[in-house]
Amino acid sequence: MSDLLERLRTGLPPEALITDPDVTASYAHDMASFCAAGTPAVVVLPRTVEQVQHVMRTATALRVPVVPQGARTGLSGAANATDGCVVLSLVKMDRILEISPVDRIAVVEPGVVNAVLSRAVNEHGLYYPPDPSSWETCTIGGNIGTASGGLCCVKYGVTAEYVLGLDVVLADGRLLTTGRRTAKGVAGYDLTRLFVGSEGSLGIVVKAVLALRPQPPRQLVLAAEFPSTDAACDAVCRIMERGHTPSLLELMDRTTVRAVNALASMGLPETTEALLLCAFDTPDPAFDLAAVGALCTAAGATEVVPADNPAESELLLQARRLALTALEAVKSATMIDDVCVPRSQLGAMLAGTAAIAEEYGLTIGVCAHAGDGNTHPTVCFDQADPDESRRARASFDAIMALGLELGGTITGEHGVGVLKKEWLARELGDTGVELHRSIKAAFDPLNLLNPGKLF
Numbered sequence: 001m002s003d004l005l006e007r008l009r010t011g012l013p014p015e016a017l018i019t020d021p022d023v024t025a026s027y028a029h030d031m032a033s034f035c036a037a038g039t040p041a042v043v044v045l046p047r048t049v050e051q052v053q054h055v056m057r058t059a060t061a062l063r064v065p066v067v068p069q070g071a072r073t074g075l076s077g078a079a080n081a082t083d084g085c086v087v088l089s090l091v092k093m094d095r096i097l098e099i100s101p102v103d104r105i106a107v108v109e110p111g112v113v114n115a116v117l118s119r120a121v122n123e124h125g126l127y128y129p130p131d132p133s134s135w136e137t138c139t140i141g142g143n144i145g146t147a148s149g150g151l152c153c154v155k156y157g158v159t160a161e162y163v164l165g166l167d168v169v170l171a172d173g174r175l176l177t178t179g180r181r182t183a184k185g186v187a188g189y190d191l192t193r194l195f196v197g198s199e200g201s202l203g204i205v206v207k208a209v210l211a212l213r214p215q216p217p218r219q220l221v222l223a224a225e226f227p228s229t230d231a232a233c234d235a236v237c238r239i240m241e242r243g244h245t246p247s248l249l250e251l252m253d254r255t256t257v258r259a260v261n262a263l264a265s266m267g268l269p270e271t272t273e274a275l276l277l278c279a280f281d282t283p284d285p286a287f288d289l290a291a292v293g294a295l296c297t298a299a300g301a302t303e304v305v306p307a308d309n310p311a312e313s314e315l316l317l318q319a320r321r322l323a324l325t326a327l328e329a330v331k332s333a334t335m336i337d338d339v340c341v342p343r344s345q346l347g348a349m350l351a352g353t354a355a356i357a358e359e360y361g362l363t364i365g366v367c368a369h370a371g372d373g374n375t376h377p378t379v380c381f382d383q384a385d386p387d388e389s390r391r392a393r394a395s396f397d398a399i400m401a402l403g404l405e406l407g408g409t410i411t412g413e414h415g416v417g418v419l420k421k422e423w424l425a426r427e428l429g430d431t432g433v434e435l436h437r438s439i440k441a442a443f444d445p446l447n448l449l450n451p452g453k454l455f
Contacts, residue, residue: 027069032419056172066088091139105211106121145199147415249371255327256367269303324367346370379399
């Protein structure tokens with residue numbers, strides 16, 4: 001420990017090192033439940049690439065594990081410390097280095113907060129689409145590490161589709177540049193995509209070149225009430241089958257609607273079994289909403305209410321953004337699943353989740369990025385009750401098994417971390433796991449970067 005701190009101090013300013021155990025303990029974990037976390041030896045908050053390189057060279061020389069972190073808003077334990085590790089928090093590397101309206105790119109450091117970047121590019125008439133629910137606090141580096149999504153994925157896609165190039169500090173301290181800043185480019189293997197979603201296990205992202213789009217018109221939102229989740233999912237299938245491209249297509253089940261009302265008195269219809277929110281940011285969103293409203297009615301919607309203006313639309317979106325916070329207030333703890341299934345199986349996924357909730361005697365609320373089949377079943381339980389905690393974990397696993405049975409994946413946007421590493425092996429299969437381990441060994445032969453995560 002003393003040797004580690006002594007070596008780190010030779011290349012870091014005093015303020016970049018945190019050794020107080022009461023403070024370092026606060027960096028030990030992200031927001032996931034049921035994920036073990038160790039005790040870090042030290043927390044380092046670098047401000048420059050050179051400082052990150054110094055940390056990795058020191059860690060390699062002493063064979064000390066390093067756990068990269070962003071804002072720790074993750075939900076899989078991917079940012080959890082291991083005993084004796086260096087926690088490398090990148091939140092101080094928070095500069096927007098460039099915004100180019102001509103090239104439609106932004107160049108940023110990993111600690112830039114998603115919402116800060118979004119507002120900055122908006123001032124240039126540009127748009128950075130990926131918008132996780134934690135966008136006001138999560139960082140771009142964390143978004144890249146987990147390949148995060150958001151509410152707009154149905155039209156604009158996920159983080160991976162906006163990362164053009166990266167600067168990455170490797171485990172031994174070398175600096176690697178991947179990708180490009182051009183609109184096109186196919187030189188060599190796509191190493192950039194390999195780092196996106198790798199959860200800090202292959203290298204430390206210290207700079208990113210991000211693609212931007214022209215800022216779209218303000219979106220308008222429609223809310224549709226349904227007597228069943230099956231009817232709501234049928235409407236989703238009809239909307240997508242007819243070729244519509246909404247900027248948002250979100251679903252909240254009855255449990256989630258009631259939780260949001262209890263938390264914030266939003267006035268959402270508590271008699272509904274499922275509430276579908278659909279938005280368009282097209283030049284004539286009212287026309288598109290009318291067409292979708294007709295499809296919802298045909299699918300069995302009991303009421304369809306289009307917003308008249310962006311302010312009403314934002315109120316509806318705020319209700320959706322509160323879903324997780326509201327479900328967290330139902331019991332003392334939550335486990336948030338992240339299963340993504342083909343859109344055609346969305347109804348079966350929600351019906352199966354309801355059956356699992358009944359089987360295990362638990363409250364499980366579901367909100368979903370319905371347009372891309374990404375569901376977030378949220379298990380609410382009393383963590384002080386051992387039996388209820390056991391049932392919560394068992395129901396969580398049952399939901400993941402259901403997702404795989406329906407042709408889906410165990411995670412659409414939250415990542416694997418500690419929480420789902422056993423399930424990743426099931427999804428990948430033996431050959432897939434073997435290849436993953438070979439790639440890990442090529443980049444990090446000493447297994448120092450975020451050990452114990454993914455597989």
